[in-house]
Structure formats: structure tokens, C-alpha cells
Amino acid sequence: MSTPAEEQPSPLVTVKDLNTENPRWCAGCGDFGIIMGLKRFIVERQLSPAKTVNVSGIGCSSRAPFYFNTYGVHSIHGRPITVAMGIALARPDLNLFVHSGDGDTLSIGGNHLIHGINKNFKCVFLMYDNEIYALTKNQTSPTTRKDHVTNTQPQGSYLNPLNPLSVAIGLGASFVASTADWIPDHLTNTLKTAFDHPGFAFVHISQRCPHFDPNNFDHKSSSWFSFLKHPNGIEPDKRLADKTEVIDHDPSNLAKAFEFAAAERRYFGLFYQNKNKPRYDVVMHDLIKNAPPKDRSKILDGFDI
Amino acid sequence: MSTPAEEQPSPLVTVKDLNTENPRWCAGCGDFGIIMGLKRFIVERQLSPAKTVNVSGIGCSSRAPFYFNTYGVHSIHGRPITVAMGIALARPDLNLFVHSGDGDTLSIGGNHLIHGINKNFKCVFLMYDNEIYALTKNQTSPTTRKDHVTNTQPQGSYLNPLNPLSVAIGLGASFVASTADWIPDHLTNTLKTAFDHPGFAFVHISQRCPHFDPNNFDHKSSSWFSFLKHPNGIEPDKRLADKTEVIDHDPSNLAKAFEFAAAERRYFGLFYQNKNKPRYDVVMHDLIKNAPPKDRSKILDGFDI
């Protein structure tokens, strides 16, 4: 097992450097926009690809790590947060992005979301929310809108969907933002703010799945959503800034954040941020710093009789 | 596999009828108070023991079903909600109580809590919160208070605990109440209100574990908590009503409920209730009612060529 060599100054990173193969997504899939947004951010910030790890679960969206020429772990369904947790503890020097679909995050992976949020370890968590199980061919996910017909709920999805934003806030998330695959500037800005957040940055991304649900997300109109705006928040998307409602919201206001999150209307922007929530990864490394070092050659001395 | 006989009129049920063996709990354990509270309710309401099922996971608290002379499923760690879900779908005629510790509910069982709450199937969910893993001998649970020393976090528990009440509200629970093992009237009244709720009734119960954490929950004083009160809520405990702060709170007010839940101070009472949230169990049975009945003898006719 080789350990990392000393960091070498790498040449300037371009989007092209970050590309690998042609993604195996349908034409028009929102996933393209999301990975492009992240690539743009990596290039903008000149993150070292060798020090970047993309972790994912299983799903159309979870193929994302294959399409970044960085390190990557395409793990198992619903469990990317657990793997990311281990990486965060083992290698605090790395840039950590977690990619997960709505099924991956909120159905099978719900428990790890709870504890990733609570442990608040440093990573950017991208929830690709196409409101459907796509890779397994069109089943109801926890975020599928009521009455939408799917293969498992052919009479129209039976329940009101879970709201990922109010769930995250209820769980005590330190960073909750929302954006969409088709507003590239806002997406990249959101990732930027998320990356700078000291802790678990929950980024919800509305994602189009033209293959199974072409009518979801009217990306040509912006009447159905508003941007949340604040000096400590995320700028409304430039292209849409004048056409779209913009609302002032202070992301330190938890109660207000919960209200926006729980509302019927969609908001894009920064709902909530608390930079002071303790970080488990930091706590664990502090424990090491504060523990009296012991001599490995005397390891069994404590059992002497 | 024998199927249930026609319901027969049973004689009056007493607490004694409900007893089985001597519980294998430590003297002074709060679990005694909780099962007594539930037995009192069963007797008060004269629920048929043969039509009552207690379901649990694993933990000291999860032994509860053994101590009720009703039907019971002592299942596996973290999964009682899944079993209860099946019972609710299969047998809507039964009275369903789910017993689960803080580790069982919020650590390993977190995902099922999310979906139990979202599916909103009818049951009373009792979360026995002793803020510790007791049965496995004193490890930090998601609700263990920060800095409390345990076997797994011997330097004092590292993080702020998860708050079960704001988590439940964030998840969109239709019923969220809180009580404690040592206020029997309030406990029984809470269970009564919960039982009458049409959906998943999340009842959080502060529970003493004198064996591992004798100093938690100062049950002799009531200065550290308040009762929430409302005509549609739960009466403050009679014994403590005058000694304890009582606050008016309308359980239909979600924003306020979230504020009380997220506060530092503890509140006992009904935080939130919404009787109109759709119930998955009802939806599923309606599907059957509304489906055109088909002839079993022609089952393969759809494949004719």
C-alpha cells in the first residue's frame, strides 16, 4: 500500500483535464450540468485533482465520480456518506465531494444522512434530486410528487414527498442550500459557498430526468421559484436575476430557514448556515493531539502483573 | 398457519392480566414506569390483549413486549418500525405499539424512523430515551449529552446530541409529544392522545437509567422543564401541575412547535399534531377497494396470444 508522495506543484487545471470518458447519461440529463458546475468550481479554485475525491452511491447520478479525472469511489447504494466519513477522518487533507441521488440519499441512505449531518464532518454533499429512481427504471422515490405515475405506484405516487430541505434543517444541518442543474452560475456559486463551509454542506440540486419525467421542472420559466439572497448567502443566478423573484433571507435565522424550507414554493439559495457547529472530524483529530503520546514498544505494560 | 378466530367478548382486562414474568431490568429503571403507564392505558381503554401487538427492537427497553401478556414481536436492533409497518398493512384491526430505545430509534434505526413518520401509518411509537446504550453497557448514543463520559467516548461524549423532537418535526411527523417515565399521569395521558391520533404518533419519553447514568434526569425537581398545555393537547401532570411552569401551545402551530422542540429547555406535552396527513396504510387499503376485482381463475388471461 503506497502512501501519498509529497504534494507536487501541479500545472494549471482545466475542465478538459478533469474529463474522462463520455458520460453514460441520456441526452439532456441534468447530471451533465451538475458535473460541469463542479468542474467549473474545481477549475476556478484550482483544486488539485490528485487531492480531490468524489464519492457516490448507486444510481444514474452516482456515476458522476467516473467522469472526473480525480480520485473517486463509486460505492454502494445509499452508503456514500459512510465512506466519505472514513475518508474525512483518515485524510483531512483531501477535498471531499459526495454525490448522491434522491433515492440514494433519502430512501436507503437516510440514516447516514442523519448522522453525516449530525457529525458535521467536512464535505460538500450534492443531492441530485430528479424526484425519481432513474437507474432502476422509474420507481417512486421519497421526493416523487404525489399522484405522479411510476412503475411501483402506477395509480400515481401515493404520498406527499419528503422535503429534503426541511429534513436537513430538522436534523440540525450546519449548511443547507438549494440550486438546480440548469442555472449554472448559481450552481457553481453554491458549490463555492458550500466548499468554504467548515462542516457538512448539504446542497440540494433539482435535477432534470428527461428520460423518465420530461415534464418535471419547467426550466424555461422561473415563475415557480424564488432566489434567497443575502450578503452572507449566494448570489441569484445572473441570467435569471431580473426575471425571477428574489427574497432577502439571513441564513443565520433558523426559524425563518425552516419556514422557507417547509413552504410549498421552491426557493434556491442559502437557507441556513452555522459555522460554529462542532465538527466530528476536527474533534477526533484534537483527541489525538491532546492525548498523552505513548511508547509503542511498551504497549503491553498496562497489563503487567 | 391458523388464522384468527372470530373476536370473542373478553372479560374485563386488568393490569394483572397484562403481566407476565418479572422484568429483567435493574431496580429503579425507568422502563418499569413506562410499561406501567401503557398497561394503565390499555386497562383504561379496555383494549383487547389478543388484538394488541407490542413490537420492539433490541435494547434494555426493547424487552418491553415480553412483559405484556399480549401479542409481541421482539425483533432486531433498529428495525421495529419495519415490522410494525408490515403488521399495520396486514392487520389494520390490531392495536399497535412500538417500543424502541434512543440507540434503536435514532442510531441504527434512523432510516426507518424517517419513513415511518413519512408513511404515517397508524401506531403509537414509544421512544425510550435514557440517552445511553444501556444493554451493551454504557456507550454514547445519539442523544447522550455532550461531555458525558461513556465507554466509547471516554473523554466525554464528543458532540451535541441529536434532538429527537426537532428531528421528528423536521421529518414532517403528524404527531409529536414528549413525556417522562416518572410522571405517570402525564405518561398515560400522552399515550391516550397518541393512541387516538390517526397516524404515526411519535412519543418521546425521557427514561432514567440509574445503573449507568444515575445523575441524569433530576426527577425530584421540575425546575428544568415546562409542560405544554392546550385544549387540544395533553394535561400537565396532576402531581406536578402547580410546581411546574406551564406554557400554552397550540399543537397545530408547526413553526412554534419547531421552536419549542429546538430550544435548550425541555418541554413535556404535545408539540405538534396534524390529523389530516395522509396515511399510507389507509391509502393501500383504499387501493384494494378501488381496484376492479379480478377473477383468480383467469389470472393468466392477460398473457394470451
Next chain:
Amino acid sequence: MLIEKRPVTRFELLMDAGFGAQKAGDILLGAFVAMGKFIYVEPMIPAEISPPARSRAALSGVIIRLAEFDATNIGNDTDLILASHEIVLDRRLEDREYNSKCVILLDMGDKEINPDSYEAVLKKCTEQGLTVIPFATDEVSKNTIKDLGGRGQNLYYLGMLSYIYNMDEEMVQAEIQKTFGKKLKPEVMQKNVTLYHNGYQLAKEKVFFRIQVDSKPRVGEKILIDGNSSLAMGLIDAGFKLFSGYPITPASSIMHILAKELPSYGGIVHQAEDEIAAIGAAIGAYYGGVPSVTCTSGPGLSLKQEFIGYSQMAEIPLVVIDVQRGGPSTGMPTKTEQSDLPAVVFGSHGDYTKIVISVSNVIDCFYAPHLARYLAEKLCLPVFIMSDFQTANSYKVIAKPKAVIMDQVDEIPDFILERFHIKRLPKDIEMTRTVQAVPGVEGGMRRVSGLNTDKLGRVNYGSVTNQQAHEIRNEKVHHVARALTLPEIFGPEEGDILIVSWGSTRGASEEAITLCAKEGIKAAGMHLRVVYPLPLMLKDVFSKYKKVVTIEVAYGDDLKPSPLAFFLRAHTLVDIKPLIAEATGRPIRPKIILKRVKEVLSQ
């Protein structure tokens, strides 16, 4: 003009995903069936929804085996391939399932922009001695396809194939009508029909041979069905009232069918939040007395293991379906394999009991649920039904199986028991706990647990009680072992070699035995339907053959026997090695079995 008549012919249509290859196949087979033919169809499905066109990953298609007799498997080698471009062709050639005389119709439409790539693939074909007939869609049709937003090429290919297979144009057009019927606007429909016709004409010009397919009247009431549909309908017929699952390929379609059908039969399909929740709900429902089933594939099987052990400890009946796919881990979700057997038999921790049934064809699929429910309720333990990608997705025409309409398990008809080579179980079977009532029964109140308990259901950690409970549980499985009769045997009762199979390899084995017989080889086949426990007479039967081998779509090598071989070795102490043990994602072919038999016998 060459008109060939072959007793068995197999052909393939290969296209990019999302362009309707399987749809074209369905129309074609509808027509063949109308002509009284036997067919066996295997779809090829990519593991992604629409991988980029012209990539190897995009291969999507259909293999159709056409036969004069009731074909039990997808057969040997392909005689004809129609490929929409060189990359899907190249990808498929990798599997080496073509006949030396195989004819390839290759659409050259993309050649202009990819001359080198075409060149390379054509060279490969020549090297392999394959006949390539290059063709190009005519310009008019190309424009029509453009008009249709890129759709319709499949109808064109369909036209070509129906010329080659000498089919009646009218009849195929009727099938097209039947398939698209109300879904398409009349003008779109017309365009599709024109494309079909143009394809037919093109083939007429380009292809130098036709294959003679006689038409004869169909006999009896027939259905066309795939394994998963058959299993789904079998579950309803067997009286299951709750299906609890979580989507996963290739198990999902069972849930899709039942989601539509089950409410009409008074049942519920529960899509749980994950596989653990799915099995938990099935257990809860069965504890409530309602016949319940959970269904999954590899990764989900692993997640269910804790609850599987629980159900047998708590003595709650349970049926678990595992539709196997390529493993390990995420593996190859849309490929076939038979490697889950060890995990099904041994996957939950500790010494736990279970029964394992396998299905080898669509009829097994229909009746396995009845047996599974019978055993689960009689023994109060988990019963597995093991299928695999191949059985689940392949479809064929069969005489319509008889509905049983089972309500109580004791109603299970003898013909089902016989099909699975098992006798009825003794009436009373001892349980670890005396009382076994269902909620609602007055006086039957009981608590179940995964902890060891005494006969009265009280938690107990005594050495004697624990050992006794183990004995009682294991004795349940032994009841089944003793009830198992001689498994199905093809061929002679003694001979040079016995080929043991289970699951989807049955058809290939049976056909291979016929091939062997034709060549005078004394080979027999034994097909196991109940794979755990194993019947008690196996060692005796094996002793009648000089060699005993297995065929498995699972990995095995000299140091590690493949799963079935491993189990049979421990059970019989006979030196059983796999004849074929390969995890290629592809079904085993009769002719390869024949070849390996010859090799092994000449050693």
C-alpha cells in the same frame, strides 16, 4: 435465391439503447407465434438507461431462437445478426456466440464518419470467416426517420428481418398495428409501416438468401410470458397478499407487475425505504397471518441476511425471492449468473435454517410460489425462490398453466409437489415454541424473539435448551430432505457421465443430453429444483455414473469448486468437478456442454 430451411435458427437484432430493438423483436415474435412456431427470446439490456449512442455500453438488443419444437433455452450459436453499427456488433462478437456460418447484416450508415472503426470491425469479421452483408438505409427512409425524431429505424430493420424469414408482410403489419395500436397517431403509424415496408424491400434487393419458415396452425390456449411475470402471477395464484420490496435489477419487474395487478386480487405492494425495511415488513405481515413475500437481487440479499436469520429464530414464515445477476458486489446488474447459492444457504450469521427452491423456466416460476408458501407455513422458516437474470427476462410461448387459486397451504395440489420432486410433509412438525397463534386469537398470546427461548417462549440461555432448539429447527429441514424424491433425470439411468444442473441451465442441459445421445455418448442430466436441503439418495444415484459433473453460470476453478459442485462434494464425498463453471454473464450453451463432455470423457 437461396432458401434455407433450418430446424433451429437463432438471430439477433443489435442497436443502441433506446431505439426500440426489443420492441421490434416483440413484433417479430408475435408474428412467429401466429405462424405456430416455438420461440425463445432473450433481451439484451444495458446497465445504464441510455448510454451514449455508438458506445459499447449502448448495446441493446434481442436474441430470438426460432424452433419447430418447444425450445427450453436460448440455444447455441447465432445464425444471423442485424447490427445498426459496427460498435454494437463488435461488442457482441466479444461474447463469441456466433456460428461459423453466421451472416451479419451491418448497417453502414455511420461508416462515412467512422471509416477506421468500420474497417477494423469488418476485418475482424473476415478473420473469423463471417459473411458480412453491408447495407445502408435508403435515403427516403432516412428522411422519414429524421421526421420521426430519430425513431423508426427499428421498424426498418424489422422489415428486413421479415423478408429474410420469409414472413407474410400483411401479418407482420397486423402485429405492428397490434403493438402500437392506439399509442401512435395515424400519420406516425403510417410512416412506421412505410419504414417497415422499405426495409423489406431493401432486404429483397440486398440479401441473397431467405430462410424458409413454414406456417402451421397453433394448437391449444397459449400464452407468451417471461420468468418475472410468471413468478408475479404465481405469487397471486399461491395466495400471497403482501409483496414488500425495494427496486433492484433484475428483480424489479416482479414488483412492477404486482403493483398493477395485486390490488385487484386484494393484495398490497409495499415499496419500502430499503431492503431491510422490505423484509421487516414481510415478516411483520406474516406474523399477522398474511402470506407475504420479499424479493430482491444480490446486494439486497446481503442486506436482508440479518432478518432472514431472525425469521427462522422467531419461527415466522417468510418467502424470499432472489433474482440473481452478475456479481459479486454491484457486478453486472443486467447479466446472468448463479453465484448467490452460497450466500442464500449460508449468508446469515450462526446456524440458521432455510429451504431453497430454484426455478428453471417460466412454468417453474408460476408454481414455485405455491411450494414456497407451503413449506414456509408448514415449517415456519424462510423459503427462498432463486431465479436469475436469464430466467427472469427470457420469454417464450407455452400452453397456459392451470390456475390453482390456493388459499390454505394444505390445498397445494400433488402436481406441484411432483414438479418439484417432493412429497407432502408430515402433518405435525415440532416447533421450538408450543404456541404458534396469530394475533387476534384469544388465549394464543405470545411474544416471539431472536433470542433463544424455551418451549414457552421465555428467554433462556441454558445449554440444554439452546441445543434442543437447534435440533428442532434443523429437524424441520431434515423433514424436507426426507421428503425429496429422485430429482428429474434426462437420459439413461446409468452411464459415463452425469451432468448436474440447477436453475436456468436446465434447458441447455436437457438439450445437450439429446445431442450426446445422438452421438452415442452415455450422458445423463440431473436437474435439481430444490437445492437446499439436498435429497438423501444422491450418492447412490451418482454411483451409477463414471463421472459426475456440474454446469454452473458461476466461477469455479481447480482450487475452488463452483457453488453447486462444492455443496455436492460435501454432501456425497464424490469427486464432483464443474464441467462448465463460468461467470461470463452469458447462458451456458448446449453445444458447449457437448464439447466439454467429449473432452472430459476422452481424458
Next chain:
Amino acid sequence: MLIEKRPVTRFELLMDAGFGAQKAGDILLGAFVAMGKFIYVEPMIPAEISPPARSRAALSGVIIRLAEFDATNIGNDTDLILASHEIVLDRRLEDREYNSKCVILLDMGDKEINPDSYEAVLKKCTEQGLTVIPFATDEVSKNTIKDLGGRGQNLYYLGMLSYIYNMDEEMVQAEIQKTFGKKLKPEVMQKNVTLYHNGYQLAKEKVFFRIQVDSKPRVGEKILIDGNSSLAMGLIDAGFKLFSGYPITPASSIMHILAKELPSYGGIVHQAEDEIAAIGAAIGAYYGGVPSVTCTSGPGLSLKQEFIGYSQMAEIPLVVIDVQRGGPSTGMPTKTEQSDLPAVVFGSHGDYTKIVISVSNVIDCFYAPHLARYLAEKLCLPVFIMSDFQTANSYKVIAKPKAVIMDQVDEIPDFILERFHIKRLPKDIEMTRTVQAVPGVEGGMRRVSGLNTDKLGRVNYGSVTNQQAHEIRNEKVHHVARALTLPEIFGPEEGDILIVSWGSTRGASEEAITLCAKEGIKAAGMHLRVVYPLPLMLKDVFSKYKKVVTIEVAYGDDLKPSPLAFFLRAHTLVDIKPLIAEATGRPIRPKIILKRVKEVLSQ
């Protein structure tokens, strides 16, 4: 006065949970060790925290085996039992581990209120021919105990035992001081010492015999350690830097120890939200290049299966510890068993690769982590360390093992490889993917997956690639099979019977072989430390014995071989049956092995 001197003696102190039986045992053994004795101690732990006093479930106690030689197991039958009341005694008698000459000291304190119950148990004792010495705590001491809030009875019993075992009062008092030292207020301490003294006096009056225990000086640097502590410290010594677990009995104490120790050695203990999260984090950390381990018992093992298969598919090294307990399902959490072997070898779906090491004593526990890490990193697959309740919780005095301070796996010393009977692996081992760098390495960027991939790590569903990847993965395991040398053998190299063991039964087997030799029986033992894969020479070795059998704390019967027997049968085709295969929750005893050997040889 009868003074007995016995080479081996075993005694038990039985009390209600929560009253300090194990603490008393610890003090006693401290004193024995100071006297230069060898001891082997097994605590008895209820599965609940404090079940009601005077219930069978409340039994909590300690078994101490005292020997002049280095005892390798808890031995045969108990010679003396001191029980605080009749119910714990009765519960324990159920296990039938007493000697026919066993003396029982029974506290009659509760008799007055439970005369019938006492009567019944005493009658049982008489029927079994056991000598009962009834006694009652003197009134003064009773009052002292009342003053101490019910505590202190254990010190009283300690006094009795130290009289019987002829120990120096002063010395024992020094041990009491050492144990409670600063924790108790001086006056409380004084009361405890008085209780001790009073117990000593009572025994002097009541007990008609003493057992002569000579004192001799201790030789060398010694430690007293249990299996879980040893494993924990071994993990640190082997260089593990991340421990990721979820509490479960009997694995938890490894996490407890490391939570205290690991930060001082630069490592982290991560308590995850569940077992799946625990293994996921270990995999993530090892992908990051940090040696990581996850640890669990039965139910947790089942939950980890999906990720276990993933780690070998993604070729991420991983070490998994399974401390077995009574199964299946929740089973008997505080009892010993060896039934997880099948689930460890076969539990994840599909054909997956793994290596399985077992530990038989505290020294194995200390060095197994080094071997596990070596194999995991060389082969990039999961390596299991299997322990069990008995090995985990029993403790003994041993010469202090040498610290290795392993940083890189190639530093693994030969003596560890030899201990586990394995040779060093070849330097280069083929992986399914060419690049295997750790994040941070420029130019080594790679994506890992549970999907099948080609050598460059690209997702691939081709038949050839998939089969090749299977071959490469399996070849890793075959490297180990070929590296395994002849396992440890006790006794003659050929003979009438060979007893094969693994894990915690080693000590009993070794001792049984000595017993057999004394009686002139040609019996030998073979102990397996690496249990998967199996070494290649086994069949040859087995052929040198007329019979080959196994001993296993696991269920087996005529129709179902116990796990090890099952694996050995498939591997060697030798008709191996278990000599002992019982899931009683109790360790196997040397003398029972001897008895069974005689029976089997006389058949």
C-alpha cells in the same frame, strides 16, 4: 483436616449479577498469580444488565482454573462451587460441568423465605452425589453488608475461598488494597477487609478440607490479559490507525479499550451509527491509505455483508473482526459459539474473495492483526479475524509478547507468519486494475467501483473481462492457499484418529491429546489458524489417520455436518464427521473429547 493437593483444580463463584462475583475472582487470581500459579479464568455474564436477584437469568460468576502448568483452556469439571443462593446454583448445575466429587458451598441465607426451592435444589445435589456444605453468613457480617448498602458479600466469599485455597491472608488483603485502592473511603475499605476476614474465619469453622496450593516465585515478565484486550493492543502494534465499530456484545470491549488507548498512538476510534456505516468508514479510510479495521459480532456481521463484497470488488484492503457469540439471530449474546464460519466464508452475495484467520488464545489475538493487515494490503481484499466469546473474555497470565511496532506490512516478522503457518506471499500480486494509488498521489488518479471493470478501471460488462476479473480475484486467494504450510499438529504424525479444531477449541484439543496419549490412544490433533482458504496438503495428512473428526462449538448432526466438517469434506472428500458439534454456549472440555474418542474408536 483434609489437605488436598491437586495438579489441576477448578472452582466457581456464583452470585446474582451486580454483586461483584467477577471482582472477587479478579482479586483471587491476582493472589494466585503472585504465588506463581498458572490460571485460566472465564467470567460468566448475564445477557441483561441486572436481571432480578434470585432468578436464573441473574447468574453472574467466575470460573477459575488453577494449574501448575500453562493451562490452555478452562479445563474439565469444577471441583468446588460457592453459590450465593440455590437458584444460581441450580441454573449452573444445568450445564453439567461438575466433577462427581465436586463440593458445593451453598449460602443458606435465603432459605428461610424459600424453603421449598432450597429443598428441591439440595435434593438434586444429593441425587447427583454432590457434597453440599451449607453455610450462612454470620450476623455481624450481615449487618456490615447492610451498612454497605448490600455490597460486600463478595468479599466475604473471597475470604472463604482464600481459606480453602490455603492462601496467605495478608497477601490477599494486599490484592484487595490494590484492586479497590483509591476508589474506596478508608472506613468502607476497612469494612470490606473485615468481611473478607470474617469469611475466612467462617470457612475455617465450616469447611472440613483445604486445598494445598504451593507458592513459588514467578518467572519472567508476565501480563494478565483477556482475548479482547490482547486483540485491541495487537491492532495498535500492527499499525492500525482507524477503528470503526458499533457496540455489540461480545465485540464491544475491543472498542472500549481502543477508545482509551488509540488516540495516544495517533489513531481514531469511530463509533458509527450502525454496522453498515462502521464498515463503510473503514473502507473509506483504507482507500485513503490508512490501515483500518471494523469489528462486530453475529448480527453486525450480517449487516456488513454488502460492503464486504464491495471492498474486494473495489480492491480496497479491509480487516473485519468477528467475535462470535451464540446464534443464530440474537441468540445468546453472552455465550460462546463457532457458528459464523459459513457466513464469513459465504455470506456476501456472488463469488467474492476473502481470507479468514482465527484466534485460539490471547497470543494469537495479539498477532493476528499483523497477519490480517499484511494479507489485506498485499491482496487488497477483506481479511477476517474470527474470535469468540470464550477467547474474547477469558483471561490468563502469559509471558509478555514482544511488540513488533509494524509500520509497513512487509516488515511483518517471520515468527508471526510461522505462528499462523503461512509463508510470505510473492512480491507482486496481480490486481484486476493496474493502478492502485492512494489519493494524493499525482498521476495515480483512479475511480473504484463495485461494478465489473476492465484493467483500466472502466465499467465493463463483457463476458471475457468479467471472467478474467473473477480469475484474478480468486488467484489472490490461491496465493494464500499455496503459502499455507502444515498446520499445527499435536501428537503423533499418524494414528487412529485425528481431531481437527479451529479457534477457541485449541486448548481443549491439545489437552485431550495428552489425555489420550496417557491412555495409550493413538490420537492426534490438528489446529487450523487460517481457516479460509484451506492448505493444500490436508488430504495427504488426513490419509495418515484411520479417522478424521472435528470438534466444534457449533450445531451439527448426521444429516448436516457442522461447519468445519462441511468445509473439510468438500475440500478433501474425506468422510469427516464431528466428534463433538454442540451449540450449548459452553466450551468443549478435554475430558469429553477423550470420552468421545474412546466411543468412536470402539465403534
